[in-house]
Amino acid sequence: MWRYKLIKATRRVRILLGGFKEMEEQHKLFQLEQRFADPKFISYTLLDHGYFYNTMSTTFNRQIYTVRKLEDSDYQIHLRFYSNGWVSGHFELRPDSHPLEHLDGIHLRPLYQSERGELKSILLGETNWGRPHTRK
Numbered sequence: 686m687w688r689y690k691l692i693k694a695t696r697r698v699r700i701l702l703g704g705f706k707e708m709e710e711q712h713k714l715f716q717l718e719q720r721f722a723d724p725k726f727i728s729y730t731l732l733d734h735g736y737f738y739n740t741m742s743t744t745f746n747r748q749i750y751t752v753r754k755l756e757d758s759d760y761q762i763h764l765r766f767y768s769n770g771w772v773s774g775h776f777e778l779r780p781d782s783h784p785l786e787h788l789d790g791i792h793l794r795p796l797y798q799s800e801r802g803e804l805k806s807i808l809l810g811e812t813n814w815g816r817p818h819t820r821k
Contacts, residue, residue: 724750727766727808734807739763741780758782762796764804774804 727750728738736752742763744751750766759782764774776794780787796804 724766727752730808731764736762736764755779760792762800772804772808774801776800 731737731752731754734754736754739751739753742751742753742765745765745767747768748765749768752764752766754762756762756776759779760776761779762774762776764772766772774796776792776796777790778787778792783791786792
């Protein structure tokens with residue numbers, strides 16, 4: 686348990702000092718139109734597709750929302766949404782199943798092209814027969 690606390694504490698310091706900017710840049714998926722950069726819209730839209738709010742996530746500068754989708758008992762897709770419209774995301778080990786390995790970045794990878802395409806079509810309303818999401 687002490688190793689987990691130490692890794693988490695040093696990770697917060699690195700984020701505070703900007704040490705994760707390069708990693709976040711590598712995981713930027715695409716930029717949404719500004720009208721879609723609303724946490725309520727994002728939440729309702731992704732909820733219908735198995736995503737839910739990620740309470741265990743570290744918050745980055747200008748981040749407005751974060752979600753995750755459980756792929757199985759070991760892995761998840763983690764997404765972050767920013768006020769400038771950018772979306773970043775990656776596939777990784779679940780922190781609740783593998784806390785130390787998660788913090789060490791084991792099995793961390795960018796989303797595949799098919800995963801990015803599915804996400805973009807969900808968020809931009811290309812699912813739902815071409816109509817934008819209308820839930821309020």
